Amino acid sequence: MNKKKIGIISLCIVLLLAIYCVTTYKLMNSRTYQVFGELVPRVETTKKVVALTFDDGPNPEHTGEILKELDAKGVKATFFLIGQEIEKHPGEAKQIIQAGHEVGNHSYSHNRMIFKSPSYLSSEVEKTDALLRDAGYQGDILFRPPNGKKLLYLPYYLKQHDRTTIMWDLEPDSYEDIASSADKIVDYTVQHVRPGSIILLHAMYDSRGESMKAIPGIISKLQAEGYECKTVSELLKAADRP
Numbered sequence: 001m002n003k004k005k006i007g008i009i010s011l012c013i014v015l016l017l018a019i020y021c022v023t024t025y026k027l028m029n030s031r032t033y034q035v036f037g038e039l040v041p042r043v044e045t046t047k048k049v050v051a052l053t054f055d056d057g058p059n060p061e062h063t064g065e066i067l068k069e070l071d072a073k074g075v076k077a078t079f080f081l082i083g084q085e086i087e088k089h090p091g092e093a094k095q096i097i098q099a100g101h102e103v104g105n106h107s108y109s110h111n112r113m114i115f116k117s118p119s120y121l122s123s124e125v126e127k128t129d130a131l132l133r134d135a136g137y138q139g140d141i142l143f144r145p146p147n148g149k150k151l152l153y154l155p156y157y158l159k160q161h162d163r164t165t166i167m168w169d170l171e172p173d174s175y176e177d178i179a180s181s182a183d184k185i186v187d188y189t190v191q192h193v194r195p196g197s198i199i200l201l202h203a204m205y206d207s208r209g210e211s212m213k214a215i216p217g218i219i220s221k222l223q224a225e226g227y228e229c230k231t232v233s234e235l236l237k238a239a240d241r242p
Contacts, residue, residue, distance in 0.1 A: 011030055037159030040166040043196035043239045048227045050197045051235040052077045052218070053168065055106055055144065057085055059093035065212060066203055067099050073219040076101050076111065078232040080144040081085035083108030083128035086135060093135040102231035103132055104142040112149045121154050142166045142232055168200040182213035185235045190221045196239070198232065
């Protein structure tokens with residue numbers, strides 16, 4: 001084989017690898033598409049309803065504070081909890097459930113669920129499901145992948161078990177500048193919200209104190225705009241029917 005043909009073949013291989021890497025990266029990070037099963041970043045509805053969701057935890061430092069803020073506003077939210085944290089703080093998990101909030105599965109270890117074996121991925125989901133049931137939760141358990149990352153087997157597994165992948169369309173505290181101020185978090189949320197939005201906050205962490213402070217402001221301003229805050233399952237039921 002001459003050098004020209006070798007060069008052409010090498011170039012084709014490089015292009016194919018580049019296409020594979022780009023496609024894999026986009027698929028892994030997409031909030032609006034996955035190969036298998038249902039993925040929901042927001043709900044298509046004309047009704048002014050949204051879902052307020054919290055990722056991670058539970059923990060003893062901030063769970064009660066979040067619940068207090070929600071109770072003061074008469075709002076039910078959806079908490080996507082980590083299995084390892086439920087094991088460490090079962091009382092806080094029960095506290096969330098007993099307060100009437102929805103809980104979802106956010107994996108057991110919070111490791112990124114990509115390039116892992118099928119047995120590892122299924123174990124991550126099933127161990128956390130069992131812990132949520134042990135804590136007393138009886139509703140359908142929605143799933144949100146850690147960092148929103150997923151590839152092929154995880155969506156396939158969820159589809160086989162009739163599970164919905166819940167993402168989000170608003171994550172105000174993911175932007176460093178906005179996350180530095182509760183007022184900025186509130187303003188960003190109100191400016192970008194749409195009917196059917198799923199809002200994600202990370203108020204369980206010590207480093208996210210501004211997110212905690214933003215909770216009452218977000219709810220008050222959304223309510224002033226005519227929005228009603230619901231759990232994710234309630235929001236799914238509010239979808240417009242074709």
